[in-house]
Amino acid sequence: MTVSVPATSANLGPGFDSLGLAVDLRNVVEFHPSKFFSVSIKGEGENNPKLKGNNLFVSIFNEHYNRLTKKRQNFKFTFYNQIPMSRGLGSSSAVIVSAIASAHEAAGINVSKRRILNHALVYESHPDNITPAVMGGFNAATVEKGKVFSQKKHLPDYIKAVVVIPNKQMNTARARTLLPKSYSKENAIYNLSHTALSVAAFFNEDWEILKLASQDRFHQKARMKTLPELFGVQKTAYESGALMSTLSGSGSTFFSMVYDEDSVAIANKLSQKFPEFVVKILDFDNDGLIVEK
Numbered sequence: 260m261t262v263s264v265p266a267t268s269a270n271l272g273p274g275f276d277s278l279g280l281a282v283d284l285r286n287v288v289e290f291h292p293s294k295f296f297s298v299s300i301k302g303e304g305e306n307n308p309k310l311k312g313n314n315l316f317v318s319i320f321n322e323h324y325n326r327l328t329k330k331r332q333n334f335k336f337t338f339y340n341q342i343p344m345s346r347g348l349g350s351s352s353a354v355i356v357s358a359i360a361s362a363h364e365a366a367g368i369n370v371s372k373r374r375i376l377n378h379a380l381v382y383e384s385h386p387d388n389i390t391p392a393v394m395g396g397f398n399a400a401t402v403e404k405g406k407v408f409s410q411k412k413h414l415p416d417y418i419k420a421v422v423v424i425p426n427k428q429m430n431t432a433r434a435r436t437l438l439p440k441s442y443s444k445e446n447a448i449y450n451l452s453h454t455a456l457s458v459a460a461f462f463n464e465d466w467e468i469l470k471l472a473s474q475d476r477f478h479q480k481a482r483m484k485t486l487p488e489l490f491g492v493q494k495t496a497y498e499s500g501a502l503m504s505t506l507s508g509s510g511s512t513f514f515s516m517v518y519d520e521d522s523v524a525i526a527n528k529l530s531q532k533f534p535e536f537v538v539k540i541l542d543f544d545n546d547g548l549i550v551e552k
């Protein structure tokens with residue numbers, strides 16, 4: 260059995276805890292029942308001893324498998340991880356979603372993507388990463404009475420993501436403590452109207468307005484100050500022709516949307532100026548969670 264889940268870029272500027280999209284960088288897990296429990300990791304996290312035992316995936320998997328089957332069973336898990344941890348590319352959402360989907364698959368229970376999404380909300384209270392992780396594409400999402408309500412837009416392949424991944428981790432829980440406890444009415448209206456415009460731009464494929472629409476007054480500045488080079492990354496991305504350039508999730512990655520034909524030049528410029536950071540050109544992902552027997 261194989262389950263794979265894409266990385267995500269959440270917020271997209273003003274859409275704090277609401278907007279997100281999926282990119283083609285995946286964590287894959289292969290698993291089967293076994294006499295003994297075992298974990299093997301290839302790629303991101305392979306040198307992290309904490310992930311070899313009862314990690315976030317394993318604890319959520321066991322919780323759901325035991326609930327669904329009322330049985331205890333050992334599994335052999337092999338993880339192929341591409342999503343860097345605590346860099347704002349939704350590594351925790353990918354793990355949560357893949358653990359819930361894997362437990363259902365192991366228990367032989369068919370489950371809808373919507374149900375997996377609602378289960379995932381128990382572990383990650385904001386829907387902006389888990390929704391594109393499950394559904395793929397661009398998503399606007401909200402939570403009402405413990406359920407995620409969302410709308411998806413398929414992203415065309417003539418636009419690409421250029422991500423700049425710093426060598427510094429930014430833990431999401433900590434990054435949330437950097438934000439103000441309240442916002443002025445003026446700033447709330449600013450983010451509300453920019454979020455509304457961003458959603459309309461994505462659905463109408465009006466990419467040129469995203470530079471303006473993706474401006475934010477809620478979270479980016481406070482977080483970017485912890486790694487001031489990010490202001491330079493954003494400036495360089497815009498000077499090189501990015502359509503939008505925003506902090507990815509809670510950081511530290513910076514996400515830019517670009518036309519395919521500009522992607523190599525923009526990525527090269529960012530690599531030259533920020534040689535200490537990893538720069539990747541990625542396709543958008545429209546599939547989200549994939550489960551294979």
Ligand SMILES: Nc1ncnc2c1ncn2[C@@H]1O[C@H](COP(=O)(O)OP(=O)(O)O)[C@@H](O)[C@H]1O
Nearest residue numbers: 314315344345346347348349350351354430431
């Ligand atoms: N591949 C993985 N396997 C197990 N746990 C993981 C994995 N990736 C992330 N995690 C868990 O998620 C935490 C990172 O969450 P978070 O700071 O929200 O990062 P991100 O911004 O990438 O979602 C890690 O400390 C770890 O507990």
Ligand SMILES: N[C@@H](CCOP(=O)(O)O)C(=O)O
Nearest residue numbers: 269276347348349431508509
């Ligand atoms: N809306 C959340 C998004 C966190 O995304 P992550 O990829 O950093 O986990 C926030 O901004 O805190």
